[in-house]
Amino acid sequence: MDILFYICAALIGAAIGIVIMVAVQRSTARSRAKTIIDDANREAEVIMKDKLLEAREQELRIKTEAEKQANQRLQRIQSEESKLKQRQTQLNQQQSENARARNENEQTRQNLEAQLAVVDQRKEELDRLRRTAQDTLEHISGLSSEEAKEKLIESLKDEAKTAASAYINDIMDEAKMTANKEAKRIVVQSIQRLATETAIENSVTVFHIDSDEIKGRIIGREGRNIRALEAATGIEIIVDDTPEAIVLSGFDPVRREIARLALHQLVADGRIHPARIEEVVAKVRKQIEEEIIETGKRTAIDLGIHGLHPDLIRMVGKMKYRSSYGQNLLQHSRETANLCAIMAAELGLNPKKARRAGLLHDIGKVPDEEPELPHALLGMKLAEKYKEKPEICNAIGAHHDEIEQTSLLAPIVQVCDAISGARPGARREIVEAYIKRLNDLEQLALSYPGVIKTYAIQAGRELRVIVGADKIDDVETEKLSSEIARRIQDEMTYPGQVKITVIRETRSVSFAK
Template sequence: MEMYIIIGLSIVTFFIGGLITWLGIRFLFKSRYDAILLDAEKEAEVIKKNKLLEVKEKFLHLKADLEKQVSARNSKIQSIEAKLKQKELTINQKQEELQRKNNELDVVKENLNSQLEIIEKKKQDLEKLHQKEVEHLETISGLSADEAKERLIESLKDEAKSQATAYISEIVEEAKMTANKEAKKIVVQSIQRVATETAIENSITVFHIDSDEIKGRIIGREGRNIRALEAATGIEIVVDDTPEAIVLSGFDPIRREVARLALHQLVQDGRIHPARIEEVVTKVKKQVEEEVIETGKRTAIDLGVHGLHPELIRLIGKMKYRSSYGQNLLQHARETANLCAVMASELGLNPKKAKRAGLLHDIGKVPDDEPELPHAILGMKLCEKYKEKPDICNAVGSHHDEVEMTSLLAPIVQVCDAISGARPGARREIVEAYIKRLNDLEQLAMSYPGVMKTYAIQAGRELRVIVGADKIDDAATENLSNEIAKKIQDEMTYPGQVKITVIRETRSVSYAK
């Protein structure tokens, strides 16, 4: 029983001690909490005061800045208002000035209108007076105004025509006196300074052999060798009774040269049979092609023409085996090039460019194909293709007047081409073509009214025209010669130039019996 009492007292004592301890701890924490809370309230009050001070200071600064901005804007607005007032004042002044000028213009306009009315009235009066004078003159002369005008025009036309003819004659004579001497001098000097031999070629080549025994070996058994040679070269080989000679016939000079060289090698070698013939012809073709290129290079070096395209050099070499009107084309091109250089230097132009144009002017005669184009146009296209300069291309294309001349090189090339081709011995013409050209010259002049007789003399380089003295007067002879010359230029092709001489004479014939 005592044990239970002791346990109960212990439990009660434990609860009472715990309660006292809890109350003590609570009291202690509450006093400390109140102190901390008081300190926090004091610190918050201090912070609050500081923040209020900072806000007030910022507010004052912002207020000052705002006042400055407002002041600046006000001053700017005031200046703008002052400018606007000034502009308004200026506009008002201009409006007043414009109004004043409009008033003045109105006054001037009124004056002009009144003056125009006066002028119009005077004009009408003048027309009336003019009409009266015309009627009076028509009455006096017995002609109407239109008839008088036509007679006056006809008389003025005749007078102007006669004066123009006389003026033209004076100009022509003056030009002959001043220019003919220098022109002749330049042409003669150019010809004298370029003296070259002209090789005459035709369509056959004669191959010489040592003995007629070789002819049989060339023909071969049943003609197989000669047939193989003709098939390989494209040349007709004529073996006849001509002693120690075989004729190679063909219009392609390169093929004839290939056949000649092939025959030469075959005869020297002694082995003549179809297989050997084909082998030798192939080899000779390569040799001829190399010779063509070498000839072109040598020609360009001799003339001092540099920078030519390799294809143009090859075409220049082909000229060696081409003839035109019996004149070797390469020799003609070299002669024309030298003439062009001399004439260009005499005229103060670039002789190198002139020589280049003269060398290339007939390049269109030796193309690899045969297009349906004149050789001058084809040559111009070849020069353009291989990047020659425009003035050289134009000189090549216009040397037969097939395109318009655009540089001074063109007439020089044309003249030098004519000089080289027209000098005696340079070319051969077919007799029929020569006779036809002379007949055409005479018939062309006979087509003009008043012409009695015509004579083509000096191998067609002069045309003498005899006119009737009763049909054409002296003034008309000058016009007739100019017209015939122009028609010959437009309708005929000829080397060099043709002199037209018109002769008008009066003859009186009597007989003594």
């Protein structure tokens, strides 16, 4: 029983202790919670005060900015108002000036009308006096006004023709005295400073071989090698009885050169069959293309020409394998370029532009395609395509008078092209075409009345015309020479220039018996 009593007492004591401890903890928690709430309230008050201060500052800043913007707008409005007032003042002044001008114009118009009325009256009086004088003259002379007018016109026409011919002769003599000597000096000096060799090219190339045994290997079994070579190069290969020679025939010099080099490599290597032929031809074609580009670059560097388009450089290189009337095209273009530069320098023009135009003047002869345009116009279009300057394009297109010349470079290129092509030995001319040109010159002059005989001499560079002394007088010989020159220039194609000499003479023949 005592043990049970002690146990119960202990449990009761423990329960009382727990109750007391819980009560103490609750009291402590309440005090802590109150402290935290008080701290939170103080912090909230501080934050609220800070936020209120920030809000007031922002409000003040916004108000200041708004006032600033309002002041700026006000200033702009005032400035615009000032401008409008000035504009209004100017308009008022202009209106007053316009009104004054209108008044002056009206006064001037009235004065002019009055003067015109006076002029009309005087004109009527003059017409009446002229009619009276005309009637008097007709009565005295016995001729009507139309008859007198015709006689006067005929008389004045004859006098004008004679005076004009004499005036033209004087002008031409003076021009020859002052210009002929200087022009000859420039041309001769240009030609002397630039002398080049002439290369004559044909439409065939002769390939030499060591022995005729190689011909059979080139032909191949049943002709398969020669057919493969012709198909790969586009050149006709002629193997005949000519000893130690094979003829390569074709109008394209580039293809002929490819065929020649390919044939040389095949013969030197000894392996000649269709597959090897195609391989060698492709390799040689690539080499020729590289050589064309290299030739164009070297030519441009030699002439001091910079900034050419790569396609134009390639065309310049292709000129090496082209010929015109037997004259190598690249050599002709280089010669023309140097002549143009020399002549432009003598005349005070830009020699670089002249050299560039001279080099490019025949690029229309070496296009990749073959259009139907004349080579001068095609060259001009190519130059325009590759962004050459307008004066250079015009010089290219006008060097055969197919378009109008608009710059001083054009006549220089035209003259230098003629000098390069017309100098002795520069070009071949087919005999038939040469004879026909001389005959055409003589027949053209014979078509004029009063012409007795004509002689084309100096390879067609001079035409001598003999006229009858009883049919044409000295004044008409000058007119005839100019007319023949104009027709030759308009109707015929010729290198260089043609001199027309009209001869009129009187001969008296007697025989002593």
